Amino acid sequence: MKTRIISYLLYFILIILFSCEKNEKISSDTSPTASLDFEVEKLNPLIEENKTESLKLELNRFHKLAEESQNNFYLGKVYSIKGYLNLREYQNDSAFYHLNLAKRYFSEIKDSLNIAKSLTNMAIIQSDLGDYSGSELTATEALGFLENQSDQSFISSVYNCLAISSFSQKNYEEAVYWYKLALNSTDDLYSKQLYKNNLAAAYLHNGNYSNAISEFISLLKQKSLKESPKLYSKVIDNLAYAQWKQNPALNPEADLKKALKLRESLEDQWGLIASHSHLSDFFASTSKEKSLFHAEKMYENASRLNSPNDKLEALQKMIYAAEPQKAKGYAMLYTELNDSLTKTRNLSRDKFAKIRYDSDRNREENEILRAETAEQELEIERRKVNGVILISAIVLICGSAFAFFRIQKIKNQKRINDEIYATESKIAGKIHDNLANNIYRIMSDLENTSDQNLTEKKNELLNQLDSVYKLARDISRENAPIEIGEHFEEELLSLISSYKNENTNLVLMGFSDVNWKMLEIEKQIQLHKVLQELLTNMKKHSQASLVVLSFQSEKNNLQIFYTDNGIGITENQLNTKNGLRITENRIEKLKGSINFVCEPHKGLKVNIKIPL
Amino acid sequence: MNPTVEIRKIIITEDVESISAGVEKNLNKISKVSVTHARYCDDAWLKMKKAEFDGEPFDLLITDLSFRQDHRDVTLKGGEDLIQALRNDGIKCKIIVFSIEDKPLKVQNFFNKFGIDAYILKGRSDSREFVKAFKALQSGENYVSEEIKEKIHSKRNMAKVEEIDLLIIRHLCEGKTQDEISFFLQQKDIKPNSVSTIEKRLKSLREDFSARTNIELALIFKELGLV
Numbered sequence: 001m002k003t004r005i006i007s008y009l010l011y012f013i014l015i016i017l018f019s020c021e022k023n024e025k026i027s028s029d030t031s032p033t034a035s036l037d038f039e040v041e042k043l044n045p046l047i048e049e050n051k052t053e054s055l056k057l058e059l060n061r062f063h064k065l066a067e068e069s070q071n072n073f074y075l076g077k078v079y080s081i082k083g084y085l086n087l088r089e090y091q092n093d094s095a096f097y098h099l100n101l102a103k104r105y106f107s108e109i110k111d112s113l114n115i116a117k118s119l120t121n122m123a124i125i126q127s128d129l130g131d132y133s134g135s136e137l138t139a140t141e142a143l144g145f146l147e148n149q150s151d152q153s154f155i156s157s158v159y160n161c162l163a164i165s166s167f168s169q170k171n172y173e174e175a176v177y178w179y180k181l182a183l184n185s186t187d188d189l190y191s192k193q194l195y196k197n198n199l200a201a202a203y204l205h206n207g208n209y210s211n212a213i214s215e216f217i218s219l220l221k222q223k224s225l226k227e228s229p230k231l232y233s234k235v236i237d238n239l240a241y242a243q244w245k246q247n248p249a250l251n252p253e254a255d256l257k258k259a260l261k262l263r264e265s266l267e268d269q270w271g272l273i274a275s276h277s278h279l280s281d282f283f284a285s286t287s288k289e290k291s292l293f294h295a296e297k298m299y300e301n302a303s304r305l306n307s308p309n310d311k312l313e314a315l316q317k318m319i320y321a322a323e324p325q326k327a328k329g330y331a332m333l334y335t336e337l338n339d340s341l342t343k344t345r346n347l348s349r350d351k352f353a354k355i356r357y358d359s360d361r362n363r364e365e366n367e368i369l370r371a372e373t374a375e376q377e378l379e380i381e382r383r384k385v386n387g388v389i390l391i392s393a394i395v396l397i398c399g400s401a402f403a404f405f406r407i408q409k410i411k412n413q414k415r416i417n418d419e420i421y422a423t424e425s426k427i428a429g430k431i432h433d434n435l436a437n438n439i440y441r442i443m444s445d446l447e448n449t450s451d452q453n454l455t456e457k458k459n460e461l462l463n464q465l466d467s468v469y470k471l472a473r474d475i476s477r478e479n480a481p482i483e484i485g486e487h488f489e490e491e492l493l494s495l496i497s498s499y500k501n502e503n504t505n506l507v508l509m510g511f512s513d514v515n516w517k518m519l520e521i522e523k524q525i526q527l528h529k530v531l532q533e534l535l536t537n538m539k540k541h542s543q544a545s546l547v548v549l550s551f552q553s554e555k556n557n558l559q560i561f562y563t564d565n566g567i568g569i570t571e572n573q574l575n576t577k578n579g580l581r582i583t584e585n586r587i588e589k590l591k592g593s594i595n596f597v598c599e600p601h602k603g604l605k606v607n608i609k610i611p612l
Numbered sequence: 613m614n615p616t617v618e619i620r621k622i623i624i625t626e627d628v629e630s631i632s633a634g635v636e637k638n639l640n641k642i643s644k645v646s647v648t649h650a651r652y653c654d655d656a657w658l659k660m661k662k663a664e665f666d667g668e669p670f671d672l673l674i675t676d677l678s679f680r681q682d683h684r685d686v687t688l689k690g691g692e693d694l695i696q697a698l699r700n701d702g703i704k705c706k707i708i709v710f711s712i713e714d715k716p717l718k719v720q721n722f723f724n725k726f727g728i729d730a731y732i733l734k735g736r737s738d739s740r741e742f743v744k745a746f747k748a749l750q751s752g753e754n755y756v757s758e759e760i761k762e763k764i765h766s767k768r769n770m771a772k773v774e775e776i777d778l779l780i781i782r783h784l785c786e787g788k789t790q791d792e793i794s795f796f797l798q799q800k801d802i803k804p805n806s807v808s809t810i811e812k813r814l815k816s817l818r819e820d821f822s823a824r825t826n827i828e829l830a831l832i833f834k835e836l837g838l839v
Contacts, residue, residue: 466736473712483717490717497767507771507820509778509838546821548773548836563836605837 043081056085076105076114083121090305096125096352116145120154123161126352130309130345132165134352137387139165156186160195163202168309172206190228193219197235204238209246216242233262233271241278252282273301273310280317292321308341415589422582427479434471442468478532488524489516495528496549499535509550514558523610526586527560530594533579534562534606542566542604553612557592562606571598617750618671619706621663623648625656625675625694626710631734635674635710638742653679653688657697660705670705672749673698677711695726706749708732716764719756730755771820773838776802780810781817782839784830790814 086095163178200215240255302310544566797805
C-alpha cells in the first residue's frame with residue numbers, strides 16, 4: 001500500500017541536494033578554499049543537467065583536491081554528492097554510507113544545516129528500505145539540528161519523512177499530523193502539492209474517502225500541477241482510485257489507464273507499481289485475467305526496485321487472481337518472502353546501524369584497533385539500547401518538566417487571581433462604606449436644608465465634603481503603586497509614620513539596621529502591603545495606644561515583630577478578617593511565615609519571618 | 613515684610629477649569645498679577661518657551677501633577693514631565709505644585725530634584741495656603757502644606773527604641789538604680805553611659821510609651837514582650 005507515496009521520496013532527495021548545492025557557500029574564503037569554491041561551481045551545472053558520467057569524473061578530481069586541502073566542508077560536500085549519485089542508481093546502502101560520511105565531516109565543523117540535510121536523506125533511505133523506527137530516530141535527530149536554524153526551507157521534508165514512516169506503519173492519523181506540519185512549513189509550490197497528495201493518500205488509507213477526494217480534486221484544479229508530470233499522473237491515479245473506493249459503481253478504468261500511460265512514458269518505476277496495483281485491484285472483481293496481468297507487472301517492477309513490501313502486496317493479488325495451480329506456487333513464494341522480509345528488515349536495520357558505527361570507528365581507528373569484534377558487536381547493541389534509553393529519558397524529563405511548569409503556572413495564576421479578587425472586593429467595600437454612604441448622607445442633608453439656612457449650612461457641608469475627599473484620597477493612596485528599590489526605606493517609614501496620631505504612638509526598633517535596599521523588589525512590595533494591612537487593622541479595630549514594630553536581620557532571615565497594647569483579636573476574628581488572611585497568602589508567597597498570637601485583651605502579637 | 617521677589621506673570625496648568633478659575637480668583641485677591649491658563653502640559657510648555665523667547669518670561673508656574681487623558685495625544689503627560697522639561701531647557705521660573713498627591717517622599721523629591729518653591733495640597737484650606745505660599749515665595753522662601761509638613765515631621769520623629777534602651781530597661785527590671793546601670797555600661801565599655809544620658813533616654817522613652825514612671829515603663833516593655 002505504501003507504493004503511492006514512496007516514489008516521491010526520491011524526488012525529494014534531489015531537491016534537497018540541489019538546494020544545498022545552490023545555497024551553500026562557506027563565508028570565510030581563504031585562498032586555498034577559494035579555488036575549491038571555484039571547482040565546486042563547476043559541479044553544479046552537471047548535477048542540474050543530469051550529466052552523471054562527467055559529474056563522476058569531475059567529482060573524483062574534486063575529491064582529491066578536497067582530500068589534499070583537508071577541508072571538512074568540501075569533503076562533506078563530496079560525500080553528499082556521492083550519496084546523491086548512489087541514490088540515482090538505487091544503491092541505497094552506498095548512499096547511506098556516503099551520506100553518513102558527509103554528516104561526519106559536517107559535524108567536524110558544526111555545520112548544523114548540512115548535518116540536518118545529511119540526516120534527513122539518511123532517514124529517507126531508511127524509511128525506503130523499511131527501517132521505519134530507525135528512520136524516525138534519524139529524522140528526529142535531524143529535527144534537533146534544525147532547531148534554531150534560520151533556514152527552515154527543508155524542515156518540511158523531515159516532517160514528510162516522519163509522515164511516511166507513520167504511513168508505512170499504517171499509523172494514518174499520525175501520518176496526517178506530520179503531513180499537515182509539512183504542508184504548513186513549506187512555501188515551495190511543488191512540495192506543497194506533493195504533501196497535499198500524500199496527505200490525501202493518508203486520508204484514503206484511513207478510509208476517509210471524502211476528505212481524500214476533495215484534496216485530490218483541489219490539487220487537480222491547480223494548473224501548475226501539469227508541470228510536474230509524475231505528480232500529475234499520481235493525482236489522477238489516486239483520485240480515480242479513491243472515487244472508485246468510495247463508490248464501487250464507478251468505472252475508473254479510463255483514468256487509471258491514463259495515469260499508467262503517462263508513467264510508462266516517464267519511466268516512473270515507483271509510479272508504475274502504484275498504477276498496476278490500482279488496476280489489479282479494480283479488475284479483481286471483473287476480470288481475473290487482467291487483474292493477474294497487472295499484479296504480475298507490479299511484481300516485476302517491485303523486484304526491479306527491490307521493494308519487498310510491494311512484492312508481497314503484488315503476490316497477494318496474484319494469489320487471488322491466478323489459477324489454483326499457479327496460485328499455490330505464488331502462495332509458497334509469498335510465505336518465503338514474508339519470512340525473509342522480517343529478516344531483511346532486521347538486517348537492513350543492523351546494516352544501517354553498522355554503517356554509522358563503522359564510520360565512527362574509522363575516526364578513532366588508532367585507539368581502538370585492538371578492540372575485539374565481539375566487543376564491537378556488543379557496543380552496537382549497547383549504543384542502540386543507550387540511544388533508546390537516552391531518548392526515552394529525554395522525552396520523560398521534558399514531559400515531566402513541561403507538566404511541572406504548567407502546573408506551577410496554573411497554581412501561580414490561581415494565587416494571583418485570588419489575590420486580585422480579594423483586593424478588588426476590598427476596594428469595592430471601601431468605596432461603598434466610606435464614599436458612597438458619606439456622599440449619600442451629604443446629599444440628603446442638602447435636600448433637607450431649606451433655602452434660608454443654606455448659607456449657614458454651607459460651611460458644614462464643605463467640611464463634610466472635605467472629609468469625603470480625604471477618604472477618597474486615602475483609598476487611592478492605599479492602592480497606589482509604591483516606591484521600590486532605592487527609596488523603599490523612606491516609603492516604608494512614611495507608611496508606618498502615617499498611622500501615628502495623638503491617640504496612638506508607634507515605636508520602631510532596629511528599623512534602620514535593616515539593609516532595605518538589598519531586599520528583593522517582590523519582597524519589598526509584599527512586605528509593604530502586609531505591614532499596611534496590619535496597621536490598618538490596628539487603626540480600625542485594636543484601640544491600641546501603643547504599637548511597637550521591631551526588625552531584626554539575621555543571617556538568612558528578616559524577622560519582624562509587631563506588638564500592640566490593644567484589645568487583641570480572637571481566633572475566630574482572625575479567620576474572618578479578609579485583610580489579615582491575605583497577609584498570610586502574601587507571606588506564604590515569599591516562602592516566609594507569619595504567626596498571630598491571639599490572646600484577647602492582651603494585645604496582638606505577630607511574628608513575621610521572610611527568607612533573605 | 614516687604615516683598616523682595618516680584619511675581620507678576622503667572623501661568624496655571626490645570627485640566628479642570630473650575631479649579632484653575634478658583635486659583636486665579638485667589639491670586640487676584642493677594643496681588644496684582646496677570647494670569648495665563650493652560651489645560652495641557654504641552655500647551656503650558658509652548659507658552660512658556662514663547663514667553664522666554666519674547667524676553668517676557670513667566671515669573672511663576674502653578675501646576676497640577678495628574679492630568680486626565682483625553683482624545684489629544686500629549687508628549688508631556690503630567691506636571692512632573694512638564695517641570696522636568698522646563699528644567700532641562702534651563703527655564704528657572706518659580707514653581708508651585710498644586711496636587712492631591714500627599715506622599716511626603718514624592719513631595720520631598722520635587723524640592724530636591726527640581727528645586728520647586730512650594731507644594732500645596734488640594735483641599736479645604738488650599739485658598740488660605742495659597743496666600744501663605746505666595747508670601748513665602750515673595751520673600752524668597754519655600755512653602756509646604758501644613759498637612760504634608762506634619763507628615764514629614766512625624767516621619768522624622770518616629771519614636772525609636774535602640775539596643776541600649778533595651779539594655780537599660782532590662783537592668784531597670786532587675787531593680788538596678790540608674791547609677792548602677794551607668795556603672796555597668798562603663799564596665800562593658802558601652803557608650804553613651806553617663807547617668808545624665810540614661811536619665812535623658814528614660815525620659816524620652818516614658819514620653820513615647822506614655823508611662824509616668826520608670827517602673828510603669830518597664831512594665832509596658834514586659835507586657836509588650838520587648839524585654
